[in-house]
Amino acid sequence: MGFWQFLSTRHQQLLVDAYQHASAVFQCMVIATVIGVLIAVLTYRTEWAGNLAVTTTAAILTVPSLALIGLLIPILGLGVPPTVTALVLYGLLPIVRNAIVGLRGVDASLVEAARGIGMSRTARLLRVELPLAWPPILTGIRVSTQMLMGIAAIAAYASGPGLGNEIFTGIASLGSANALNEVLAGTLGIIVLALAFDAGYVLIGRLTIPRGIRG
């Protein structure tokens, strides 16, 4: 069976997998962004706390994804919980690091100006520091998403959702008629999704980065 023929007979299943893959990555990214920015906001003011946050998240990233999911299965069982946990953990590093760098990079004289005109701590954070740090944070989110797209494929190992299922089925039945097609479809699907997300981020950047600080 040719690749195109394979696609046309299996397209329903492939679309479901692609949708689940995208949705898993998207949801994990939302969670990772909220947690990552929160960690950054809590730690960027103190030297050691910020460094600790970056080092910890970096350490998580060095754990092989297959191993991490494998370790999570006995604790969280199969399916969605270990997938989400692993993806969120992996997604943290670029976001935390960029958010800390971004927040620390905000011109100190601007922060003082904000204090000087009577903005409270929260107002300073929400109206001055985070908006100014937003471009690097968004870049972190983008990098994170690209990474999670690939890692999410491993989730199939824990019976998670997504295009990884195609790849794993293919690898498990190497030599059979559709094995190569399955691996190919899964991989290409992930690439297409990654590109689509990236385009989405460009659009989000256009919409959310104020014209005054757009590079």
Added chain:
Amino acid sequence: MAEAAKAEAGVTAEAGAGPQDERGRSEGRGPGTPGGPASGATIVLENLTKRYPGNPRPAVESVSMEIKAGETVILVGPSGCGKSTTLKMINRLIEPSSGRIRIGDEDVTAIDPVKLRRKVGYAIQSSGLFPHMTVAENIALVPKMVGWGRTRVRDRVEEMLDLVGLDPREFHGRYPRQLSGGQQQRVGVARALAADPPVLLMDEPFGAVDPITRDHLQDELIRLQRDLHKTIVFVTHDFDEAIKLGDRIAVLRERSHIAQFDTPEAILTNPADEFVSGFVGAGAALKRLNLTRVRDVEIADFAAVTVDEPLQSIVELLRAGQHNELLLLDHRRRPYKWLRRGDLLRARGSLARSGTLVTHTVTRDATLRDALEAVLTDSGGRVAVTGRRGEFIGVVDMETLMNSVHEMLEADRLTALEHRHELDQVRTGREQDASPVAGDPGGDGEPPS
């Protein structure tokens, strides 16, 4: 100035009710316009000290000073003398280690600093505008924070842009990076003044702009202050700037010790000690020129015609013999060209090709030093004076300048003499006070100082 008028009404009509009245009461009267609306407040610093942990010597040691309502006081001193620290203690960006700050009738040493800062305008070097907000959003920040209504904020933004000489329609939606350094600084001042604070703190606000723009901004600030009568505390390391802007100047030495706190004239003619005279620097007579403005000297009339006038009548006017020279004005009555008698002939009657372009003009707020500079560079030895919109008012020439400088220096000499005389009297008076004097209730039992 609807704002100030409102505050005024608040005092008379509904005394004792509402925050509007609160602010009204703290307002003083500007020295320039007796009875007119004014919004300055007195600032009193008592033994203000700042110590940093790990440093045995305080950064600022026991500064006491009283700044009158509506007054512009300049803190000037070498870098590292603590002038900026002193300023930042007034709005408690730096918390004083000890001492008191009073603004108006209120002791602000212990109130919520965020609330304090909303009542104190703050403008800093390189404007401190938020780059992700438009000009209008930047200006609207403080009014919004203190809870003004939407339309009031919008009107205020327009008013403030107009006040600092920027066209609201053009600049409203721009981002700071789309402005020149001078324009950013204007917006910075507009933002600081937006919520109509009685006090304005300025920390080397014009330090980062080029000299020409700085000059304009200084003139602008003088003009603003003439209308607004805020209490301004201004930090600079540039003594010329201090002379130009200050009603009084505090010359600070290390740890913010006040070496002299007096009017610019007094400091120039009568520096308190070596340190001050060293800081004043050479050329006190030239610096004196910075203290007088073009509006204070005689502005002479000068024959002027606009370009709209028929060529024939211009030729007639030149030929009539009364005037050797004419000033040609453009359509909006701004100085355009100096036209000598022979110029038109040589250019074969073409206005476009004859005469010399006017390169320098001064406003009435310009200092005599600016005027002298312009006169010296002009080939004819005079400079055209223009009004707010650049329209021609008259000319100032070398002779006028020379005469006024002579008069000025003579007057200074006299005041300095008088001053010394007074000091002597006070001194002898104190010596007399040392022996008990009858009928002086305040002096009873007080040890002589």
